[in-house]
Amino acid sequence: MSATPPNPQRRSERSRQAILAAAIELCTEKGYVGVTVEAIAARAGVSKKTIYRWWPSKGFVLLEALAQRTDSHAPFPDTGHLAADLYAQMTGVVRLLTTPPFGPAYIGILSELHHDPELTAAVHEQFITPRFTAAVNRLKSAQRQGRLSADADLELAVELLYGPLYYRYALRKPAHTAERMAELVDHVLRTLDCRP
Structure with a gap:
């Protein structure tokens, strides 16, 4: 019996939530000016390309993170x-x-x-x-x-x-x-x- 292939939607949602959480954590630690897309990507364990695929800037990432809360x-x-x-x-x-x-x-x-x-x-x-x-x-x-x-x-x-x-x-x-x-x-x- 073969293993069930990973669900890409679930994986994408997990990455999205990791990005939003990383953005909030970094902003709390360093302030808005100290947050960069590079730092968000590193904290979330994703590539910058992944972030830019969903949001045009760090402002939009943080806006979605706040809206979620x-x-x-x-x-x-x-x-x-x-x-x-x-x-x-x-x-x-x-x-x-x-x-x-x-x-x-x-x-x-x-x-x-x-x-x-x-x-x-x-x-x-x-x-x-x-x-x-x-x-x-x-x-x-x-x-x-x-x-x-x-x-x-x-x-x-x-x-x-x-x-x-x-x-x-x-x-x-x-x-x-x-x-x-x-x-x-x-x-x-x-x-x-x-x-x-």
Whole structure:
């Protein structure tokens, strides 16, 4: 009886997972700048050619590795208390941005966006747009309930809420304290004429 031939798809998936794990490990150890495709290949036990067959750059490798570890389509909290829901979601974002391995990898990926349009499109599709849409939809729900002014610009409100988080993250400033985050949420909601 002959042995079953190896399944190439299973072998490919094993290599892909090894590459993603190696990219995250290296980024955690050395930071984004210290990661190279050569180093990923060596750590994963594959050739550079294998990596470039699936991804155009290390940014894409790390983006997929991060996407695999986070749920971009997780439901936005809706407990009926808008301020508490925004606060909970925003503190979750800060925790994600400031905790390895996500934080170092994501800040590195963001630094590439100014000169890599394809990576920019992928980051928006996988991370930015789903979260932005979920936040706008949560505000729309409050608006339908009469909690927010009918003419409030909800997309601008989301930028007002999350802009300070990314500002502090991008400039390597300490994240807001819990009290300051609550003040940010309260301030933005007051500009939207939020009613309890």
